[in-house]
Amino acid sequence: xxxxxxxxxxxxxxxxxxxxxxxxxxxxHCITNAVAQNFTANVLLSLGCVPSMTLSPEEISGFVAGSDxxxxxxxxxDAERREAAGLAIDAAAKKIPWVLDPVFVDRSxxxxxxxxxxxxxxxxxxxxxxxxxxxxxxxxATTGALAAFARESKTVIGLxxxxxxxxxxxxxxxxxxxxxxxxxxxxxxxxxxxxxAACLAVEPDTFVATVAALVIAGVAGELAGEKAxxxxxxxxxxxxxxxxxxxxTLKTRARMxx
Amino acid sequence: xxxxxxxxxxxxxxxxxxxxxxxxxxxxHCITNAVAQNFTANVLLSLGCVPSMTLSPEEISGFVAGSDxxxxxxxxxDAERREAAGLAIDAAAKKIPWVLDPVFVDRSxxxxxxxxxxxxxxxxxxxxxxxxxxxxxxxxATTGALAAFARESKTVIGLxxxxxxxxxxxxxxxxxxxxxxxxxxxxxxxxxxxxxAACLAVEPDTFVATVAALVIAGVAGELAGEKAxxxxxxxxxxxxxxxxxxxxTLKTRARMxx
Amino acid sequence: xxxxxxxxxxxxxxxxxxxxxxxxxxxxHCITNAVAQNFTANVLLSLGCVPSMTLSPEEISGFVAGSDxxxxxxxxxDAERREAAGLAIDAAAKKIPWVLDPVFVDRSxxxxxxxxxxxxxxxxxxxxxxxxxxxxxxxxATTGALAAFARESKTVIGLxxxxxxxxxxxxxxxxxxxxxxxxxxxxxxxxxxxxxAACLAVEPDTFVATVAALVIAGVAGELAGEKAxxxxxxxxxxxxxxxxxxxxTLKTRARMxx
Numbered sequence: 001x002x003x004x005x006x007x008x009x010x011x012x013x014x015x016x017x018x019x020x021x022x023x024x025x026x027x028x029h030c031i032t033n034a035v036a037q038n039f040t041a042n043v044l045l046s047l048g049c050v051p052s053m054t055l056s057p058e059e060i061s062g063f064v065a066g067s068d069x070x071x072x073x074x075x076x077x078d079a080e081r082r083e084a085a086g087l088a089i090d091a092a093a094k095k096i097p098w099v100l101d102p103v104f105v106d107r108s109x110x111x112x113x114x115x116x117x118x119x120x121x122x123x124x125x126x127x128x129x130x131x132x133x134x135x136x137x138x139x140x141a142t143t144g145a146l147a148a149f150a151r152e153s154k155t156v157i158g159l160x161x162x163x164x165x166x167x168x169x170x171x172x173x174x175x176x177x178x179x180x181x182x183x184x185x186x187x188x189x190x191x192x193x194x195x196x197a198a199c200l201a202v203e204p205d206t207f208v209a210t211v212a213a214l215v216i217a218g219v220a221g222e223l224a225g226e227k228a229x230x231x232x233x234x235x236x237x238x239x240x241x242x243x244x245x246x247x248x249t250l251k252t253r254a255r256m257x258x
Numbered sequence: 259x260x261x262x263x264x265x266x267x268x269x270x271x272x273x274x275x276x277x278x279x280x281x282x283x284x285x286x287h288c289i290t291n292a293v294a295q296n297f298t299a300n301v302l303l304s305l306g307c308v309p310s311m312t313l314s315p316e317e318i319s320g321f322v323a324g325s326d327x328x329x330x331x332x333x334x335x336d337a338e339r340r341e342a343a344g345l346a347i348d349a350a351a352k353k354i355p356w357v358l359d360p361v362f363v364d365r366s367x368x369x370x371x372x373x374x375x376x377x378x379x380x381x382x383x384x385x386x387x388x389x390x391x392x393x394x395x396x397x398x399a400t401t402g403a404l405a406a407f408a409r410e411s412k413t414v415i416g417l418x419x420x421x422x423x424x425x426x427x428x429x430x431x432x433x434x435x436x437x438x439x440x441x442x443x444x445x446x447x448x449x450x451x452x453x454x455a456a457c458l459a460v461e462p463d464t465f466v467a468t469v470a471a472l473v474i475a476g477v478a479g480e481l482a483g484e485k486a487x488x489x490x491x492x493x494x495x496x497x498x499x500x501x502x503x504x505x506x507t508l509k510t511r512a513r514m515x516x
Numbered sequence: 517x518x519x520x521x522x523x524x525x526x527x528x529x530x531x532x533x534x535x536x537x538x539x540x541x542x543x544x545h546c547i548t549n550a551v552a553q554n555f556t557a558n559v560l561l562s563l564g565c566v567p568s569m570t571l572s573p574e575e576i577s578g579f580v581a582g583s584d585x586x587x588x589x590x591x592x593x594d595a596e597r598r599e600a601a602g603l604a605i606d607a608a609a610k611k612i613p614w615v616l617d618p619v620f621v622d623r624s625x626x627x628x629x630x631x632x633x634x635x636x637x638x639x640x641x642x643x644x645x646x647x648x649x650x651x652x653x654x655x656x657a658t659t660g661a662l663a664a665f666a667r668e669s670k671t672v673i674g675l676x677x678x679x680x681x682x683x684x685x686x687x688x689x690x691x692x693x694x695x696x697x698x699x700x701x702x703x704x705x706x707x708x709x710x711x712x713a714a715c716l717a718v719e720p721d722t723f724v725a726t727v728a729a730l731v732i733a734g735v736a737g738e739l740a741g742e743k744a745x746x747x748x749x750x751x752x753x754x755x756x757x758x759x760x761x762x763x764x765t766l767k768t769r770a771r772m773x774x
Contacts, residue, residue: 035553035569037293041444046489051444052362053293056335059366066365077572078596080336104568107582108575184759186557186567231562232755239490243442295551299702304747309702310620311551314593317624324623338594497748501700 010173010258014212015250017203022048026068026201030194031055031084033075033103036187039235040071043191046242047216049198055084064091068201070098071194072118075187077111089121097124097200100155101193106135119153124206127158127193127213141165143172158196158210160189166214168207175211176255177218179225181234188238192217211256219253220245268431268516272470273508275461280306284326284459288452289313289342291333291361294445297493298329301449304500305474307456313342322349326459328356329452330376333445335369347379355382355458359451364393377411382464385416385451385471399423401430416454416468418447424472426465433469434513435476437483439492446496450475469514477511478503526689526774530728531766533719538564542584542717546710547571547600549591549619552703555751556587559707562758563732565714571600580607584717586614587710588634591703593627605637613640613716616671617709622651635669640722643674643709643729657681659688674712674726676705682730684723691727692771693734695741697750704754708733727772735769736761 027050032040037053044051052063064070070092072085092098100123102115112135119126119136126136133141137149141159150157151169159165164175182188196213203209223245224237285308290298295311302309310321322328328350330343350356358381360373370393377384377394384394391399395407399417408415409427417423422433440446454471461467481503482495543566548556553569560567568579580586586608588601608614616639618631628651635642635652642652649657653665657675666673667685675681680691698704712729719725739761740753 033569034292034550035557038296038444038554041293042489042493045442045444052365053291054334054336054362054366056337056368058368059335062366062368076570077575078570079572104570107568108570108578110572110574110578184561186554186561228756230756230759231558232752232759235558235755236490236494236752239493240486240488243488243490292550296554296702299551300747300751303700303702310623311549312592312594312620312624314595314626316626317593320624320626494748494752497751498744498746501746501748 010208010211011254011256013203013205013208014215014256015247015254017199017209017212018216018245018247018250020202021198024202025050026198027052027066028069028071028194028197028201029064029067029088030071031081031088032071032073032190036073036075036190039187040191040194042239043242044194044198046239047195047198055080057083057087060084060087061091064088067096069096069197071101071197072098073101073103073190073193074111074115075103075190077108077114082114085118097206099123099125099127099193099197099200101127101190102132102136103190106131112136119155123155124200125156125158125196125210126153127160127196129160129189133159143167147172156206156210158214160192164214164218166207166210171207172258173211174257175214175218177215177222177253179221181225181228181231182221184231185235215250215254215256216245219250222253268466268469269512269514271461271463271466272473272514273505273512275457275467275470276474276503276505276508278460279456282460283308284456285310285324286327286329286452286455286459287322287325287346288329289339289346290329290331290448294331294333294448297445298449298452300497301500302452302456304497305453305456313338315341315345318342318345319349322346325354327354327455329359329455330356331359331361331448331451332369332373333361333448335366335372340372343376347376355464357381357383357385357451357455357458359385359448360390360394361448364389370394377413381413382458383414383416383454383468384411385418385454387418387447391417401425405430414464414468416472418450422472422476424465424468429465430516431469432515433472433476435473435480435511437479439483439486439489440479442489443493473508473512473514474503477508480511526724526727527770527772529719529721529724530731530772531763531770533715533725533728534732534761534763534766536718537714540718541566542714543568543582544585544587544710544713544717545580545583545604546587547597547604548587548589548706552589552591552706555703556707556710558755559758560710560714562755563711563714571596573599573603576600576603577607580604583612585612585713587617587713588614589617589619589706589709590627590631591619591706593624593630598630601634613722615639615641615643615709615713615716617643617706618648618652619706622647628652635671639671640716641672641674641712641726642669643676643712645676645705649675659683663688672722672726674730676708680730680734682723682726687723688774689727690773691730691734693731693738693769695737697741697744697747698737700747701751731766731770731772732761735766738769
């Protein structure tokens with residue numbers, strides 16, 4: 001059922017997305033949790049994007065309408081953000097792509113229910129980890145289960161882990177970049193989702209954009225890991241790495257396989 | 259119409275404000291957006307000030323009454339912060355100076371309306387960037403337009419940009435300090451507004467206090483830029499620079515002209 | 517009235533708690549203020565713990581029930597967090613230990629009242645500074661006053677200061693670790709409270725767990741202070757220090773006396 005992606009083309013296009021980010025400075029509106037807001041904004045600014053974060057029902061539709069992509073992160077699942085998510089998705093619908101990050105749905109049945117409702121509203125990408133995938137899909141994240149869930153949900157799945165998996169139901173890609181300290185800094189997954197939203201703003205192939213985001217995050221993580229002495233300096237170094245990252249480095253470092 | 263400020267006196271007094279911050283450790287209450295709260299608190303602590311951040315209607319009046327200056331930042335324009343702003347400005351009125359930072363009013367008509375209402379309530383300073391000025395004043399930020407808007411609004415305008423402009427309707431000053439990475443770290447403008455509030459607590463001439471704040475922020479930014487390898491290390495280095503900054507360095511580095 | 521703790525045993529057990537943190541990776545649910553959320557999460561992750569931060573009434577009980585300890589920090593005293601605190605303490609009662617951090621009760625009578633109500637609900641530990649102690653106990657924090665307040669409140673008191681004091685009403689310990697820059701970084705006290713919650717999850721003697729937390733925080737602060745050039749690099753270095761800290765270093769560095 002799954003055609004292998006043409007890995008060279010995907011890798012080539014994914015790396016090119018970085019140049020598009022620099023050139024286009026897309027606006028990315030983020031509904032994200034309070035823990036992640038500052039780091040997410042700094043990740044996007046480091047890449048040359050323009051983040052906005054308002055949750056106010058009076059103005060969020062206008063902010064989303066003026067943006068190039070939307071991130072909906074469920075990390076703090078309060079009433080304010082649930083309302084904001086509904087309005088933002090209305091404003092995004094059929095105009096700009098959006099990413100769902102169903103943080104910690106494995107810890108909360110209510111949050112998992114809300115995530116399922118949002119998946120029904122057509123995210124371009126769902127970016128999540130293995131435990132969150134299992135909570136939503138009801139099964140472990142094999143490549144087959146991932147493809148099946150992507151097809152059913154009519155979305156691309158970006159699964160973070162030791163090796164990341166990206167699937168759109170037909171194509172599948174593995175991204176083996178990254179660093180162990182990424183799991184010791186809060187909001188690192190949220191940041192990967194924000195980068196995914198940014199890449200969607202500049203790369204029309206959703207699958208390629210998702211691969212691009214995970215390669216960018218993973219390579220920046222590796223570069224940061226070479227300089228860091230722990231999670232504190234790692235979080236600083238990954239912002240520097242995102243800012244300094246160039247396409248040549250990305251191509252050399254990308255460990256992407258179909 | 260505009261008398262040039264006596265630049266030597268202004269520069270001298272602006273630099274002296276730093277010593278007053280260290281000596282007096284003013285309390286600065288901040289209504290600011292969730293993205294900026296942590297960085298703003300750390301900026302104020304680095305300068306020796308005592309920040310507080312509560313938004314609770316039950317207690318914000320007491321916090322403001324016990325503070326030496328107030329910051330009202332519209333970066334996340336939610337109902338909670340709008341109510342908090344009203345109560346805080348009531349408590350501040352005619353007792354302590356307050357600064358308005360009308361973040362992103364160029365992206366939201368509702369927020370611009372709210373900012374105009376707050377300007378009518380008498381902020382000592384409005385600190386903003388060129389796009390925000392244009393949205394509120396209806397014209398580009400020439401020195402003439404800035405002076406006119408300051409006079410109409412009966413406030414001092416602190417305009418951040420490649421060269422900062424400060425005007426009170428009569429005097430005008432230019433501050434040419436700063437570093438390109440300041441635009442790649444979130445909440446850097448919010449931090450400049452918080453420093454402005456802190457300087458108002460120790461320098462009675464509002465114009466001089468605003469110049470002081472932009473010189474302090476700009477010089478710290480330059481010092482940070484000399485050490486940083488990107489926006490991550492820049493955000494760290496500017497806190498160190500604010501902490502270590504002395505009046506002699508400030509005087510040597512200040513690039514202030516009338 | 518006060519029996520001296522057996523300092524060698526307490527120190528030994530306190531240092532051993534660090535190994536338990538690494539081995540058990542306890543889940544710590546945190547109700548904390550928006551200023552502190554990101555840093556608190558990173559402190560817990562650096563120690564190998566799993567933080568969660570949701571405030572939603574729909575799901576907080578489930579998160580707490582799945583956690584090993586709870587932190588209730590009053591740093592931003594809004595209605596949402598007051599409701600969350602009530603629900604979380606209900607879920608914690610008699611199942612998992614919880615820590616109260618009554619931030620800034622010296623600045624707000626309403627917040628002090630709320631803190632007193634929460635103390636009546638049975639926190640394992642109240643972690644606070646001298647001004648906050650004085651506001652709640654109505655007297656300065658002598659060792660006698662601290663012991664009396666601990667007995668009345670049926671809780672352990674962890675008092676931060678130049679020398680930290682820990683008392684359970686019978687035993688008393690002094691921890692002389694720490695660094696001056698800890699008072700120049702926001703949320704450092706909040707982080708100490710979070711570490712206390714984490715230690716409660718792995719060390720059944722509440723008094724020992726509280727000593728452990730203050731020794732861990734203080735030694736990490738000293739190690740960070742040796743590398744830092746100001747508060748920005750200090751906040752980074754303390755996360756690295758917490759990550760790299762081992763029991764041998766802790767034992768060598770701990771300055772704990774009965």
